[in-house]
Amino acid sequence: MSATIGLFYGSTNGAGAVAGELIKATIEKTGLATVDLHDVAYTNLKEMERYNYLILGVSTWNIGLLQDDWADKFDELDEIELTGKPVALYGMGDQYGYPDSFVDGMETLGAKVMERGGEPAGFWLVDDSYEFEYSRAVIDDVFIGLALDDDNQSHLTEQRVQTWVEIVLEDFGLAVLVPA
Numbered sequence: 001m002s003a004t005i006g007l008f009y010g011s012t013n014g015a016g017a018v019a020g021e022l023i024k025a026t027i028e029k030t031g032l033a034t035v036d037l038h039d040v041a042y043t044n045l046k047e048m049e050r051y052n053y054l055i056l057g058v059s060t061w062n063i064g065l066l067q068d069d070w071a072d073k074f075d076e077l078d079e080i081e082l083t084g085k086p087v088a089l090y091g092m093g094d095q096y097g098y099p100d101s102f103v104d105g106m107e108t109l110g111a112k113v114m115e116r117g118g119e120p121a122g123f124w125l126v127d128d129s130y131e132f133e134y135s136r137a138v139i140d141d142v143f144i145g146l147a148l149d150d151d152n153q154s155h156l157t158e159q160r161v162q163t164w165v166e167i168v169l170e171d172f173g174l175a176v177l178v179p180a
C-alpha cells in the first residue's frame with residue numbers, strides 16, 4: 001500500500017490552494033503516495049497528527065506576515081505533536097511587490113514546526129530564476145521550502161513543483177533519486 005501524505009494549506013485568494021492541487025497530482029502520478037488536501041480554514045489542526053508525512057502550504061501577507069487562516073490557528077500548533085515527523089513547506093509570495101519579505105511566512109511556520117519536533121524536508125535552492133532582495137525563509141542560499149510566485153512567475157510553477165516533489169519524496173524516504 002502506498003503512503004499517505006497530509007497536505008495542509010492556508011490560502012486567501014486561491015494561489016496556495018491551486019499549488020496544493022498541483023503538488024497532490026504530481027505526487028500521485030508517481031504512484032508512491034496519495035495526498036489528502038486540507039484547507040486549514042476548515043480543518044482541526046489535530047488532524048496533522050494522523051499523518052506520517054506532512055506538507056504545509058502558506059502564503060505571506062501584509063509584508064512578512066502569515067496568511068490569515070494560519071495566523072488564526074497558529075497557537076493551536078502548540079498542542080500538535082510533530083516529533084520525528086518529516087514536514088515539507090511551500091510558500092506563495094510576490095517577489096517583485098514585496099522583495100524584502102518574499103515568502104517570509106514560510107519561515108514563521110517552519111520555525112514553529114521545528115519547535116514542535118518536526119523534521120524539515122524539501123529544502124529548495126535559490127537559483128537565478130528568483131529576483132528578490134531578502135527573505136527570512138532563506139538560510140545560506142537555500143529556501144527552507146519551495147518558494148512559488150504565481151503573481152509573477154506562474155510559468156515556472158509546474159517545473160518547480162515537479163523538481164521539488166522528487167526532492168520531497170526522497171527526503172520522506174519514499175523514493176530514491178536517480179542521478180541524471
Ligand SMILES: Cc1cc2nc3c(=O)[nH]c(=O)nc-3n(C[C@H](O)[C@H](O)[C@H](O)COP(=O)(O)O)c2cc1C
Pocket residue numbers: 010011012013014015016017059060061062063064065067092093094095098101102103104150151
Ligand atoms: C497586501 C498584500 C501583502 C502581501 N505581502 C507579501 C509579502 O510580504 N511577501 C510575499 O512574498 N508576498 C506578499 N503578498 C503576495 C501574496 O503572498 C501572493 O499574492 C500569494 O500568491 C497569495 O497566495 P494565496 O492566494 O494562496 O493566499 C502580499 C499580497 C498582498 C495583496
